[in-house]
Amino acid sequence: MTVNKWTAAKVARKVIDQEELFILDVRNTDAFEDWKIEGQNFEYVNIPYFELLDGVDEVLTKIPADKEVLVVCAKEGSSIMVAEMLSEAGREVGYLEGGMRAWSSYLEPIKVADLKNGGELYQFVRLGKGCLSYMIISDGEAAIIDAVRFTDVFLDFAKEKGVDIKHVFDTHLHADHISGGRHIAAETGATYYLPPKDATEVVFPYTPLTERLNVKVGASQINVEALYSPGHTIGSTSFVIDNRFLLTGDILFMDSIGRPDLAGKAEDWVGDLRETLYKRYRELAEDLVVLPAHFMIIDELNEDGTVARRLGDLFKENHGLNIEDEAEFRRTVTDNLPPQPNAHEQIRQINMGKIAPDEDEQTEMEIGPNRCAVR
Structure with a gap:
């Protein structure tokens, strides 16, 4: 039987x-348990490659004969060999081209909504990493928010x-993934915005992203309005788009809230986080649709693949927004933190412009799941 090659886009x-x-x-089992391809209706078996070097006969009972089977490894080489052995044993099987490296880098653009006078809002879903980027389009112009490093996708x-890309924003100085924002701006001549309180150590020029900055995209006047919302970082800034959408960066997610410790400032920033979530956001219209910069688990995706919920619904259902006692909130935010992202300090250095590792090094730094949230 033929071994099928699956692209990340197909998965x-x-x-x-x-x-x-x-x-x-x-x-290896530890790599699988830390991070895998998530799907709401996916089934998994983890059998390390070294256990299959002598063949697959002994594991065939673990592999269904009546379902599509996809073999996955880190880079694709091992999965090709195992897939070929399964094919020789009569199974219909494929392998993931590029392995988990390819899965980590794939972006799926999904339309969120039509905006005023023909404008459009797109969410770029990085399924393998949990990152969410955005593009606003109006009258021949575009603005991008929280672009990841795969700049060609956006271009x-x-x-x-x-x-034409005219404006590029980062809601904050990212620590879990490498930003593509300033590189897109350099490629296109767009203005690159970064919160100045997060930019004290950057070594490149930028335009300050300040409270109540209002940038218009296209002649149809799609308003992109900045709202200072510290807590994940001291400069974290949200956006209100077209008075309909609230882009929260890494402050508020669907079922969790942002962690304040990735710059080593958990105790210092937890008060800012509470102020943002329990005061600044409470002053906003509950009909605003929250669009975060990350998602945590695959169940947070809507039926169309987008990650979006009404702010009013999150006020009712998100545990992080319903801890009335401030001392309990502080304990929750500082005591329930998952492991820090891989190479988070090096990633911050890259996003400051201080170091410039090659592509392979950047890939290794980003490998693994999203870890921006308080559990």
Whole structure:
């Protein structure tokens, strides 16, 4: 039988369309338990590659004969060999091209909504890392918020849509992934905005992203209004788009809130985090649709693949927004932190412009799940 080569894009459609898939992950058990391809209707078995060097006969009972099977490894080499052995044993099987490295880097652009006078809002979903980026399009112009490092995805999408990128924003100095924002700005001549309180150590020019800054995109006047919202970082800034959408960066997620410790400032910033979540956001319209910069688990995706919820619904349902006692809130935020992101300090240094590792090094730094939230 033929071994099928699956692209990350094909797997992404399986995730978004909530289809069934059986995955044989042949990475080491610790790597699998830390991070895997998530799907609401996916089944998994983890059998490390070294256990299959003598063949697959002894594990065939663990591999369904009546379902699509995808073999996954770190870079693809091991999965190709295992897939070939399973194919020789009569199973219909494929392997993930590029392995988990490719899965970590794939972005799926999904339309969130139409905006005023023909404008559009897109969410770029990085399923393998939990990152969410945004592009606002209006009258031949575009603005990008929280772009990840795969700049060609945004440049090609803008070209496909026939728009010029005029504005690029980062809601804060990211620590869990490498920003592509200033590189897109350099490529296109767009203005790059960064909160000045997060930019005290950056070594490149930027335009200060300040409270109540209002940037218009296109002649149809799509308003992108900044709202200072510290807590994840001291400079964290949210955006209100078209008076309909609230882009929260890493302050507020669907079922959790942002962690304040990635710059070693948990005790200093926890008060700012509470002020943002319990006062600043409470003053906003509850009908605003929250669009965060990350998601935590695959169940947070809507049926169309977007990650979005009404602010009013989150006030009712998000545990992090319902801790009335301030001392308890402080304990929750400082005592329930997951492991810090891989290489988070080096990633901060990259995003400051202080170091410039090569592509392979950047890939290794970003490998692993999203860890921006308080559990």
